[in-house]
Amino acid sequence: MIRSTHLPLLVTLGTFVLAYALCAYDYPSMLSTRVVANLLTDNAFLGIAAVGMTFVILSGGIDLSIGSVIAFTGVFLAVILRDTSIHPLAAFMLVLILTTAFGAAMGALIHYLEMPPFIVTLAGMFLARGAAYVLSTESVPITHEFYDVLQGLYWKDPSGGRFRLIGGIMVLTFLVGILVAHRTRFGQNVYALGGGGQTAKLMGLPLASTTIRIYAISGGLAGLSGIVFSLYTSAGYSLATVGVELDAIAAVVIGGTLLTGGYGFVAGTFFGILIMGLIQTYIVFDGTLSSWWTKIVIGGLLFAFIVLQKGLTWATQARRRTATGSAAAS
Amino acid sequence: MAHDIPPVLHATGISKFFPGTIALDDVELRLEAGEVHALLGENGAGKSTLIKCLTGAYQRDGGTIRLSGHEVAPQSTAESQKLGIGTVYQEVNLLPNLTVAENLYLGRQPMRWGLVDRRRMNAMARDALAGYGLDIDPAEPLTAYSVAIQQVVAIARAVEMSGKVLILDEPTASLDRDEVQLLFGVIRQLKARGLAVVFITHFLDQVFEISDRATVLRNGRVVGTRLLSEVSQKDVVTLMLGRQLEAQVHERKAASAGAKLIEIDGLGKRGMLEPLSLALREGEVVGLAGLLGSGRTETANLIFGAVQADQGRMLLRGREITVGNPREAVRHRFALCPEDRKTEGIVGDLSVRDNIILARQAAQGWVRPIPRAEVNEIAERYVRALDIRLASLDMPIRLLSGGNQQKALLARWLATNPDFLILDEPTRGIDVGAHAEIIALIEQLRADGMALLVASSELEELVAYSTRVIVLRDRRQVRELTGAEITPDNIVRAIADDDGREVA
Numbered sequence: 001m002i003r004s005t006h007l008p009l010l011v012t013l014g015t016f017v018l019a020y021a022l023c024a025y026d027y028p029s030m031l032s033t034r035v036v037a038n039l040l041t042d043n044a045f046l047g048i049a050a051v052g053m054t055f056v057i058l059s060g061g062i063d064l065s066i067g068s069v070i071a072f073t074g075v076f077l078a079v080i081l082r083d084t085s086i087h088p089l090a091a092f093m094l095v096l097i098l099t100t101a102f103g104a105a106m107g108a109l110i111h112y113l114e115m116p117p118f119i120v121t122l123a124g125m126f127l128a129r130g131a132a133y134v135l136s137t138e139s140v141p142i143t144h145e146f147y148d149v150l151q152g153l154y155w156k157d158p159s160g161g162r163f164r165l166i167g168g169i170m171v172l173t174f175l176v177g178i179l180v181a182h183r184t185r186f187g188q189n190v191y192a193l194g195g196g197g198q199t200a201k202l203m204g205l206p207l208a209s210t211t212i213r214i215y216a217i218s219g220g221l222a223g224l225s226g227i228v229f230s231l232y233t234s235a236g237y238s239l240a241t242v243g244v245e246l247d248a249i250a251a252v253v254i255g256g257t258l259l260t261g262g263y264g265f266v267a268g269t270f271f272g273i274l275i276m277g278l279i280q281t282y283i284v285f286d287g288t289l290s291s292w293w294t295k296i297v298i299g300g301l302l303f304a305f306i307v308l309q310k311g312l313t314w315a316t317q318a319r320r321r322t323a324t325g326s327a328a329a330s
Numbered sequence: 331m332a333h334d335i336p337p338v339l340h341a342t343g344i345s346k347f348f349p350g351t352i353a354l355d356d357v358e359l360r361l362e363a364g365e366v367h368a369l370l371g372e373n374g375a376g377k378s379t380l381i382k383c384l385t386g387a388y389q390r391d392g393g394t395i396r397l398s399g400h401e402v403a404p405q406s407t408a409e410s411q412k413l414g415i416g417t418v419y420q421e422v423n424l425l426p427n428l429t430v431a432e433n434l435y436l437g438r439q440p441m442r443w444g445l446v447d448r449r450r451m452n453a454m455a456r457d458a459l460a461g462y463g464l465d466i467d468p469a470e471p472l473t474a475y476s477v478a479i480q481q482v483v484a485i486a487r488a489v490e491m492s493g494k495v496l497i498l499d500e501p502t503a504s505l506d507r508d509e510v511q512l513l514f515g516v517i518r519q520l521k522a523r524g525l526a527v528v529f530i531t532h533f534l535d536q537v538f539e540i541s542d543r544a545t546v547l548r549n550g551r552v553v554g555t556r557l558l559s560e561v562s563q564k565d566v567v568t569l570m571l572g573r574q575l576e577a578q579v580h581e582r583k584a585a586s587a588g589a590k591l592i593e594i595d596g597l598g599k600r601g602m603l604e605p606l607s608l609a610l611r612e613g614e615v616v617g618l619a620g621l622l623g624s625g626r627t628e629t630a631n632l633i634f635g636a637v638q639a640d641q642g643r644m645l646l647r648g649r650e651i652t653v654g655n656p657r658e659a660v661r662h663r664f665a666l667c668p669e670d671r672k673t674e675g676i677v678g679d680l681s682v683r684d685n686i687i688l689a690r691q692a693a694q695g696w697v698r699p700i701p702r703a704e705v706n707e708i709a710e711r712y713v714r715a716l717d718i719r720l721a722s723l724d725m726p727i728r729l730l731s732g733g734n735q736q737k738a739l740l741a742r743w744l745a746t747n748p749d750f751l752i753l754d755e756p757t758r759g760i761d762v763g764a765h766a767e768i769i770a771l772i773e774q775l776r777a778d779g780m781a782l783l784v785a786s787s788e789l790e791e792l793v794a795y796s797t798r799v800i801v802l803r804d805r806r807q808v809r810e811l812t813g814a815e816i817t818p819d820n821i822v823r824a825i826a827d828d829d830g831r832e833v834a
């Protein structure tokens with residue numbers, strides 16, 4: 001059944017279909033599985049991080065640290081694989097534990113010190129970036145046969161598209177994210193928190209554990225995203241992925257999630273990511289447009305979506321509004 | 331009282347301090363199994379604060395709580411819920427972004443294979459709400475439904491959560507007679523099961539109907555606990571106020587009405603309100619009676635321009651006017667004090683003073699700020715006139731007790747000095763003492779030549795101040811009562827359609 005809360009998701013879906021149709025009209029070859037496969041591969045790390053960001057934004061928060069955490073993860077892996085004989089899988093586990101704990105710590109600060117998420121995660125952003133610098137200021141290449149194995153894993157479509165492991169990880173992350181958001185108690189608590197912290201508290205919601213878990217998930221997924229990024233680039237560089245948190249926020253908003261929290265869908269973020277990837281691909285196909293056009297189009301889209309959300313909020317409120325002093329006072 | 335069984339809940343020595351206020355001082359509350367215990371007191375007496383201390387929403391500053399003889403110290407509402415205490419707090423407390431079913435089962439959703447079983451959750455919600463006579467789609471967002479329905483959902487949630495104690499803080503304020511009866515039915519069942527129920531309300535009739543005992547608070551202290559079968563309403567009121575409430579001698583002064591102020595001719599909106607005609611003179615109070623959803627609030631909104639009418643016209647002192655929005659209404663010196671203070675009225679984080687002055691400042695435009703001294707003078711005048719209990723004019727209004735917020739909102743509209751004042755449920759959540767004062771105030775404003783339109787579900791109250799009463803049913807004006815016709819019985823009969831439809 002179509003409900004008004006689903007509208008932003010439908011708009012996102014519509015935008016995606018429309019955008020793809022336009023692209024395919026200009027460049028029919030964009031319909032190939034090769035392009036689809038690359039779309040998934042190229043946006044894998046961003047998509048994974050955006051799942052975490054969706055949870056954070058649904059709860060009414062924000063996480064500015066993820067770009068730095070991704071870079072830190074990459075450098076950490078590169079350095080540890082260069083300097084020790086630890087198996088990459090063990091290194092993955094280690095870095096996931098680290099980043100999850102880092103997120104949890106930020107969540108705890110936000111909850112117990114009642115500090116705005118913006119400030120706490122801004123501090124986290126500097127901290128993680130700084131830690132990456134401390135490990136190495138140079139780009140450290142990763143050469144490990146296990147990496148080669150992982151990078152060689154793909155499923156080849158008969159028509160030539162290569163669906164690689166990391167794209168699969170992203171899709172899997174989204175599927176799990178959808179399940180967690182909509183079908184678990186924790187997921188419901190995330191929405192409840194976004195709907196109103198005070199009310200949720202009176203309803204008996206475990207505020208502390210929910211907040212901590214949300215940021216732990218965001219941190220952990222940023223770690224996973226970092227692993228995927230290192231598989232994608234075969235290197236760790238402390239200056240990499242600057243501003244990725246903003247791309248993730250953009251994807252979440254284009255995906256129809258309300259920035260103020262409480263309304264939205266993880267699946268929407270998936271299409272947000274695809275829309276952004278599509279724009280990029282179009283510009284590559286075109287060849288003459290400057291890559292800055294990506295930013296401009298995404299900016300325009302963001303703006304349109306925010307206006308749309310505002311409009312929807314107004315529409316629902318106007319329907320509910322009866323008499324009011326606030327209307328007279330405005 | 332059985333002495334071998336410990337009370338279900340026994341709180342002793344509960345204290346709570348806020349800056350500038352001693353909200354609770356050495357309070358004792360004893361709840362026996364299978365009793366309905368009313369908690370009474372004036373606005374600001376500390377009832378809601380006591381509930382919040384008992385359920386862990388506030389940390390108390392002193393005292394002990396025993397549940398079935400064991401000491402407990404809930405640190406959060408989650409903990410008190412686990413202990414079997416279900417609570418409906420005074421401020422409607424559900425989440426607008428969730429569906430009805432999600433709200434009902436937040437935190438205890440039915441699970442299957444480790445996942446929330448939405449289908450079963452919706453089915454359970456449907457069943458649970460059917461017990462309250464509600465046939466709604468629980469998969470819809472909560473905000474798709476009226477405040478009354480939301481309130482029933484909140485109650486249903488608390489009932490499902492209460493293994494030992496159910497606490498209801500003014501649950502019936504926005505409910506109709508029938509809904510109240512349904513709620514009482516549920517309370518009686520719980521009582522038979524041996525639960526203790528705490529019931530807070532300002533409707534004394536309801537207190538005497540459902541409760542066994544009452545504890546009365548005044549200024550944060552317990553002034554007595556009474557078996558209600560042994561006392562009269564008057565005793566309880568005297569205990570609450572610490573003084574006798576003067577008997578209300580009510581001789582309605584003949585409608586010494588002045589010039590015709592406003593004439594409403596066939597004003598209506600399709601699907602919302604059938605055309606309504608009504609003329610009001612200066613110095614007249616017209617009451618609007620009718621059941622919940624009969625169109626009282628809609629009438630008020632339509633006249634005030636909060637909702638656009640699509641037919642009919644309005645004349646002010648013989649000249650036709652258009653009221654397209656509340657701002658125009660204010661320019662014509664109209665005022666509307668809305669029913670739902672929480673979502674439409676107060677600005678929680680602004681000070682009490684700013685909240686009171688808001689509409690007046692808006693009416694004269696923000697570029698001409700009202701001088702500070704005048705603001706203070708106005709705010710203080712209304713705080714005194716309406717007996718608003720507060721620690722200081724600077725405190726954020728959300729920290730006031732529920733009833734005092736309501737009074738502050740009334741003050742906001744009185745401060746605009748309107749010619750035509752529309753009041754929607756002016757006494758909701760207001761204690762008996764203040765209730766009488768507000769009725770006196772309406773009488774006073776009328777005598778001063780103001781025209782008033784008052785929507786209320788309390789018939790006694792309507793009878794007390796109205797010079798005419800218009801009865802609405804199914805969003806239609808069905809009857810007008812004047813003079814000696816205005817009695818509670820006649821209004822009830824008109825609402826229930828016992829006599830003819832001669833007035834269409």
Ligand SMILES: Nc1ncnc2c1ncn2[C@@H]1O[C@H](COP(=O)(O)OP(=O)(O)OP(=O)(O)O)[C@@H](O)[C@H]1O
Nearest residue numbers: 348353373374375376377378379729730731732733
């Ligand atoms: N968080 C707070 N900070 C400061 N003062 C508060 C706070 N909460 C309540 N108060 C004050 O404590 C007193 C008791 O308030 P409470 O809400 O318990 O009254 P009440 O008996 O429930 O009244 P009502 O019938 O109007 O709901 C009031 O004077 C109120 O202003």
Ligand SMILES: [Mg+2]
Nearest residue numbers: 378420731732
């Ligand atoms: Mg209260």
